[in-house]
Amino acid sequence: MNAELIAVGTELLMGQISNTNAQYLSQRMAEIGIAVYHHAVVGDNLERAQKVLGIAKQRGADVIILCGGLGPTEDDLTRQVVASFLGKNLILSDEIVEHIRSFYTYRGREMPENNKQQALVIEGATVLDNPRGTAPGQYIEADGVHYFLLPGPPAELKGMYQEQVLPILQRVQGEAKQVFASRYLHTFNIGESALVLKIKDIIDAQSNPTVAPYASEAGCTIRLTASSANEAEARALIAPVESAIRERIGHYVYGVDDETLPVKPGLLLRERGERMVTAESCTGGLIGQLLTDIPNCSDYFYGSIVAYDNTIKEKVLGVDSQVLREHGAVSAQTAKQMAEGARKVMGVEWAISVTGIAGPGGGTAEKPVGLVYIGVAGPGGTTVGEHRLFGDRSQVRLRAARTALHSLIERIQNER
Incomplete structure (x- = not known):
C-alpha cells in the first residue's frame, strides 16, 4: 500500500509553524510497511484543497491522510473538502456536540456556538475520538481509497494515530502487509560526492534493499531500506549490502541508526x-x-x-x-x-x-x-x-x- 499526506493550513505556507506531523506520520507508516509517496501542503481554501485531494487520488494513493483544518472557525474546511470531493453530506452529531460541551464545562466555561462545526460528520464516516482536544477525527473508505481526517496539533494527532488510525491501517492491510526495515550508517569526514563514487556500483544495482545517501550538517548518512513479509527477513536482506558498503567506507562510519554524533560518545x-x-x-x-x-x-x-x-x-x-x-x-x-x-x-x-x-x-x-x-x-x-x-x-x-x-x-x- 502507498499513502499521501496532505497538511491543511495557511499558517504552514506562511512559515508560522513547521509541518512536524508529516515527519511523524511518515516514520510511523514506514514501520508498518506503508510507503508514503508524497507530502502536500495546501492553504485554507476549498477549491485548492479539493484539487490537491484529487491529484492524490489520481496518483493511485491507497491511503490519504489530511492533517489540520478541523477547528471551529470558518477557515477550517477539511470536513467540507472531503465531503464535497466524495459527494457526501455533512451530518451534525449530537453526541459530539455534547462531548465538546462537556470539555468546556469541565473547565468552567461555556461552549461557543461555532464549536458545533467540529461535530459535523461526513456521511458514512467513522468518528475517531479525540480525548486530548475538541476536534474529533474521521475515517471513510470510498472507491478503494482510505481517507483519514486528523487534527493539526501534534499531541492530538499522535495520540489519535496510535490509538485509532493504526489499528484501522493494520486491518485494511490484511495479508498483503509488507514490513519495511531501515538501517542508517552515519559517516564523517567524507563528502557526499566522494562517498557516492566509492559505492556507485552498489547504488546502481540497488533493488531491495534500496540504498540512499544524503548529506546534512552532521555528515553523510546512508539509508538502507528493505521490505519483506516480516522484519527479520527485511533485515536479512540489508545485512549483505551493509557489509559490502562497510568494506569500502567502513573507516568513515562512526555509528548506526540512533547513534548520532551527540549520542555515540x-x-x-x-x-x-x-x-x-x-x-x-x-x-x-x-x-x-x-x-x-x-x-x-x-x-x-x-x-x-x-x-x-x-x-x-x-x-x-x-x-x-x-x-x-x-x-x-x-x-x-x-x-x-x-x-x-x-x-x-x-x-x-x-x-x-x-x-x-x-x-x-x-x-x-x-x-x-x-x-x-x-x-x-x-x-x-x-x-x-x-x-x-x-x-x-x-x-x-x-x-x-x-x-x-x-x-x-x-x-x-x-x-x-
Missing part, C-alpha cells in the same frame, strides 16, 4: 565507565549543549568550562601565559593545554577542547576565519587536530562542535 563512555568534560572557546558551550540534549547524559558528562577569554584559559585551565603570547589563543599548543587542564581540574578520563576563529572578523592571512584546533586528552595522551571549516559564524561553531565530538569518538574507539 555516551554509549562508548558508559560502556567503559568513564566520564568527560569540555573546554570551549569559540564554541561557547555548544558542545555541552549537544551532549546535554541527550537524556541521562549525567552518567558520563561532567560539565563544561567556557574559556572564551584568555584569563579563563590561564586561571582555570592552567594554560601557560607564554604559550598564549608566543602561539596565540588559536593554536595547537593552546588547544593541547586546554584539554589537559580541563581533564586535570575536573578529574575525569576524557576532555575535549576547542579554540578557533568563528568570524566574521578576527581572521588573518596566517590564521583565517574557520581555523579551529581541537584537542582530545585521554588515558593514552593528548592529540590535537587542525581543521579548516567554512560557513558563517553559526556554521563554523556548529561544525567545530560536531568535529570535536567525532574526534572524541575516534580516540575512544582507537584506545579500546
